[in-house]
Amino acid sequence: MSEKKTMVSLNNIYKHFGENNVLNGVNIDIRKGDVVVILGPSGSGKTTLLRCINFLERADQGTITIDNYTVSSKEKKQSKILALRRKTAMVFQQYNLFRNRTAVENVMEGLRVVKKVPKAEARKKAEAALDKVGLLDKADFYPAQLSGGQQQRIGIARALVMEPDLILFDEPTSALDPELVGEVLSCIRDVAKTGITMIVVTHEIAFAKEAATRVIFMEGGVVVEDGTPDQLINHPENERTQQFLARINGAAASA
Amino acid sequence: MFQWSFFVESLKPIIQCMPATLELTAGAVLLALALGIAAAILVRCRFHVVNVIFTVVNSFLKGIPILLFLYLLSSSMDGIMTKLAVIFNFTYNVRRPPVFAFAILALALSYIPYMCDMITTAYDTIPKGQTEACEALGFTKWQTMHRIIIPQMMVAAIPNFGNHFVNLLKATSLTCMITIMEMMGGARNFATMNQRFLEAYTACALLYWVVFIAFEKVFSMIEKRAGRYLSAAIPAKKRHRRLLMSAGRKDEEAEDRKVNIA
Ligand SMILES: Nc1ncnc2c1ncn2[C@@H]1O[C@H](COP(=O)(O)OP(=O)(O)OP(=O)(O)O)[C@@H](O)[C@H]1O
Ligand SMILES: [Mg+2]
Numbered sequence: 355m356s357e358k359k360t361m362v363s364l365n366n367i368y369k370h371f372g373e374n375n376v377l378n379g380v381n382i383d384i385r386k387g388d389v390v391v392i393l394g395p396s397g398s399g400k401t402t403l404l405r406c407i408n409f410l411e412r413a414d415q416g417t418i419t420i421d422n423y424t425v426s427s428k429e430k431k432q433s434k435i436l437a438l439r440r441k442t443a444m445v446f447q448q449y450n451l452f453r454n455r456t457a458v459e460n461v462m463e464g465l466r467v468v469k470k471v472p473k474a475e476a477r478k479k480a481e482a483a484l485d486k487v488g489l490l491d492k493a494d495f496y497p498a499q500l501s502g503g504q505q506q507r508i509g510i511a512r513a514l515v516m517e518p519d520l521i522l523f524d525e526p527t528s529a530l531d532p533e534l535v536g537e538v539l540s541c542i543r544d545v546a547k548t549g550i551t552m553i554v555v556t557h558e559i560a561f562a563k564e565a566a567t568r569v570i571f572m573e574g575g576v577v578v579e580d581g582t583p584d585q586l587i588n589h590p591e592n593e594r595t596q597q598f599l600a601r602i603n604g605a606a607a608s609a
Numbered sequence: 610m611f612q613w614s615f616f617v618e619s620l621k622p623i624i625q626c627m628p629a630t631l632e633l634t635a636g637a638v639l640l641a642l643a644l645g646i647a648a649a650i651l652v653r654c655r656f657h658v659v660n661v662i663f664t665v666v667n668s669f670l671k672g673i674p675i676l677l678f679l680y681l682l683s684s685s686m687d688g689i690m691t692k693l694a695v696i697f698n699f700t701y702n703v704r705r706p707p708v709f710a711f712a713i714l715a716l717a718l719s720y721i722p723y724m725c726d727m728i729t730t731a732y733d734t735i736p737k738g739q740t741e742a743c744e745a746l747g748f749t750k751w752q753t754m755h756r757i758i759i760p761q762m763m764v765a766a767i768p769n770f771g772n773h774f775v776n777l778l779k780a781t782s783l784t785c786m787i788t789i790m791e792m793m794g795g796a797r798n799f800a801t802m803n804q805r806f807l808e809a810y811t812a813c814a815l816l817y818w819v820v821f822i823a824f825e826k827v828f829s830m831i832e833k834r835a836g837r838y839l840s841a842a843i844p845a846k847k848r849h850r851r852l853l854m855s856a857g858r859k860d861e862e863a864e865d866r867k868v869n870i871a
Binding site for chain 2: 449451463464497512
């Protein structure tokens with residue numbers, strides 16, 4: 355494992371909103387092919403951290419390195435930020451599919467606009483990506499005509515088709531009806547198997563156990579504990595991790 | 610007594626003035642839209658001073674009656690044209706003043722704030738997630754606007770645009786006060802010549818209504834077609850295609866996957 359190269363490196367990330375210090379020096383190195391699940395209570399800064407990685411939110415301090423390309427939070431050149439973003443893709447909690455584009459057009463959009471792929475070729479690639487998430491038959495449907503689970507799988511196809519170095523998932527299943535969670539998680543599991551580097555923020559402990567290669571527990575804007583799924587979920591050392599897991603398990607048991 | 614013969618007779622001269630009404634409307638709508646887009650950008654400008662200034666300008670334009678704009682512009686027309694003639698070095702014929710152009714300008718000016726509001730409202734209806742999805746893919750600001758945001762804004766703006774369009778169309782009737790022969794002017798002309806006011810104005814009302822209905826229909830059709838993607842209804846054509854495709858192996862795989870989860 356250790357000979358695998360570092361793909362992502364988050365260095366000393368700080369971020370505040372007004373009085374609220376949301377990220378207080380986050381340092382994470384991620385190797386190529388790692389599937390990192392980030393756990394943590396609400397408000398611990400998980401979403402903010404993901405959004406700082408692709409500069410949807412600009413960190414106050416720190417640097418982001420992806421595939422040996424480093425951008426500082428102080429970077430002024432928009433072109434550098436765009437270049438970093440183009441190494442990543444994001445799957446949103448609310449899917450955020452383009453409402454005015456059909457499923458296949460949603461997947462093609464990034465290829466056409468960012469990678470300047472010709473239309474026919476982009477369509478071919480997009481259809482292949484839709485096939486991977488099992489939705490080729492919905493290619494010509496608009497997002498409004500699809501279920502949440504289907505929309506999210508198209509969101510995943512839209513991310514995959516860009517062949518990014520890193521995919522960011524922000525609670526990809528938490529807006530879904532319970533009966534649709536499974537199809538999306540299994541889709542993400544399939545993606546994880548392809549060896550692409552991923553960071554997944556989720557409250558699905560079972561998913562973390564089974565699909566993650568590494569689990570990080572965040573609280574108060576810092577990394578509290580970091581380890582393999584077995585270490586962190588079955589044998590957490592930190593007291594706060596233990597409390598968090600006990601709460602989640604309690605909630606799951608009472609649900 | 611209402612005499613039908615005069616009513617029928619008056620239709621023709623009013624219809625002959627219809628192109629003028631449509632030209633005034635089209636000209637004013639296009640000009641107001643262009644200036645309204647500029648105003649919307651300035652109102653939403655990041656520099657606070659600029660957006661305060663333009664918010665005040667908008668409110669000012671909104672507060673002035675259209676007829677007043679028409680009088681203001683037509684009475685200063687000769688002055689303005691003589692000045693322009695000097696600056697741009699052309700000869701201005703006082704006998705043929707550009708009343709029509711000034712009428713369009715007056716109408717447009719009074720509709721700038723409405724067009725501006727229409728655009729900012731449309732922008733606000735687009736969920737933030739649409740922009741963020743573009744940004745996450747690495748779109749530039751312009752790519753985000755012209756591929757995703759502006760097309761959705763246009764759809765969101767259609768109902769308001771339709772309203773402004775027909776309101777402006779009716780407002781063109783005011784331009785007869787500065788001697789323009791549009792439908793209202795045509796009706797008034799016929800009425801005074803024949804001393805038949807009721808007939809001419811009834812005919813005029815009927816014709817305005819016909820034009821109004823036509824545009825209402827057009828806009829509601831555009832609205833339906835353009836906004837299709839927002840509706841959850843699945844067109845029959847696609848349903849058919851889905852049936853054809855699901856005969857293949859894809860759905861079996863999807864079924865397998867669901868079983869695996871359970
Ligand atoms: N744009 C913003 N403006 C102001 N405060 C913000 C903004 N975004 C996030 N916050 C605040 O930052 C803190 C961390 O938010 P964040 O969304 O990162 O938490 P999270 O760990 O993702 O929580 P959850 O599990 O509820 O999604 C919260 O207190 C939130 O209110
Ligand atoms: Mg969050």
